[in-house]
Amino acid sequence: MSAASALVMDANTGQVLFARNAHQPRPIASTTKIMTALVAIECGKLYRLATVSPHAAGVEGSSVYLTAGEKLTLEELIYGALMHSGNDACVAIAEHVAGREEVFVNFMNYKAHRLGARNTNFCNTNGLPHDRHLSSAYDLALITRYALKNPVFSRIVATKTHSIAGAKGKRILSNTNKMLWSYQGADGVKTGTTHAAGKCLVSSATRDGRRLIAVVLHSDDRWGESIRLLNYGIEEYANRVVAGKGEAFAAVTIENGVKRSLPVTVDRDVVVTVPVNQGDKIEQNVLLEREVAAPVVPGQEVGKLEVLVEGERVAAAKLITMEGTAELPYHRLLWRQLYSKL
Template sequence: MAVKNDVFMMVEELPAVTEVGSFNPGQELSLSAASAVVMDADTGQVLYAKNCHQPKPIASTTKIMTALVAIECASLKSIATISPHAAGTEGSSIYLKAGEKLVLEELLFGALLHSGNDACVAIAEHVAGREEVFVNFMNYKAYRLGAKNTHFCNTNGLPNDQHFSSAFDLALITCNALKNPVFNRMVATKTHSITGPEGKRFLSNTNKMLWSYQGANGVKTGTTDAAGKCLVSSATRDGRRLIAVVLHSEDRWGESIRLLNYGFERFQNRTVAVQGEAFSTIGIKEGEKRTVPVSVAQNIVVALPVDKEEKVERIIMMEPELRAPVRPGQAVGKLQVLVEGEMVGQADLITMEGTPKLPAYQMMWHKIWNKI
């Protein structure tokens, strides 16, 4: 154990999963997609990648961020009045009429299921007044999420040389968006109808994976000449949720299925730290207890290959000791988990018990005793 900057740092190597065969990541995956990635939605780990950080046109997968920002910034039941500008938006459309009034939730369904470009502009104008202002929100959100190769110029993905993202960034954005229950529900919806001035509009999700792949529950298609055929998909099996992204693919459905199958079949989740389970102690000065047990504030789960040993380490960064009084649940440091040297998870370290400060006469006795 070493001390660095008055914080204990301990590296603990955990037993690896049993090796049952050779493992070459992605060796059986030969994809036409210009870039692709599979990410574990719970851990954020990348399980497979091809050119995943290269900026690319992303077409209507843009609408993932459009919907997320709108859901976070406005009431779903607020009423939007459709402007002539929104109604006249080119490309894929839900055929909005100028002056028509719709609740925001219906516009979001129009954007996510039917990929309505007009719905996206109407959403932006309703939430931020002008599409340009809303796009600034989108770029700021991308920055806050750590999307380093993303820049939006519009809300719908219509071609623009300065409008791009990467497979990794799209997976990262989607991973965050799926934590929102409203977004999560919408992208898993196969069909929906919204009421308009000329009757109902019946929307069918453009994501064929919802009908054809076991456990599929999202997310968004995209197609333009510049971007080619794109797809961000997600699926859940046995409690694991994966996100696959393909950009400029000749077979976005087949390649997305292969990517998801690869993630489900070649990896398994392993819990490496359990909330409420003591795995260390911390010393207490001037307390009735000399030490208290320490645990993690939440479970840490990592994805590991099923057929290869991987070096898994837990790095404990913790205060060398605390001064009483100490309360249960008090933060004392962090636990980081590394797989092959790359950090894949972390959690706060907290005390499992508390202890009061020693009475003054006992503290005096301890001081006298320690001098003898």
């Protein structure tokens, strides 16, 4: 593999299936626009018209050829940024949402920090070269995993062709991500190229209900290497349901309750990714209270489930009661105590 950094992640579980220099901070070129679009979608109104400033219209590099004074909706600008990698669209987005690009970049860095992207620092909205504008393969996958949960973002990055308003008629956009045409199940995400960053690609694909995210940075063959990473994740790994929300997982003993025990479930579906040809290397650590005092309400937390794959903690969930129970009346409590001594 030629990529300086590479990674493939299961988008459902967040587990990393392959990594190479995944936490190394590197220039990331236009893959920056994943965060630009995410912040715009979360902070702006898609239908609002943005007026393109002379500054935005004059931004160097890849462009959707905006002209000063023209008006486009925020959604149209996001299409231009994600599909056609418009540097000008990114600055127009930032100025519309936050007034100045510098303020918008602060939003981007705050969001990255909140998502746990520890090796990421944005200095602009489009990925133009800057010594301190860096991220990592892992951080990009982390950000992308979150972004793909947003239906607007997910729809735009999966779009092959689209038209938006133009000063002299419609602009026809064709997605720079060739994977959308060449790889089964491909549904995103973003290309990036500068001299410092090399050829980069964050890609995603969904097959049989599983979505995978691949990242290659500074690659000599970003399409081929991304395909190999996605194939590896699809062919060599599978998802397993360890526990389902609403299904009885265990039981907890109740002290002084009308019911002596209550069924317990997990507060969310617990799904993990495991190698397909090495057997299920799944371990479960169940931390359950030995006895819970009545009264108990449905949904009360009584423990925790931790799941390990090949010794690594990959998932966790709260254990909660599926039912409730009242405390025994005093006379019945006395009777139970007497009966237990007979």
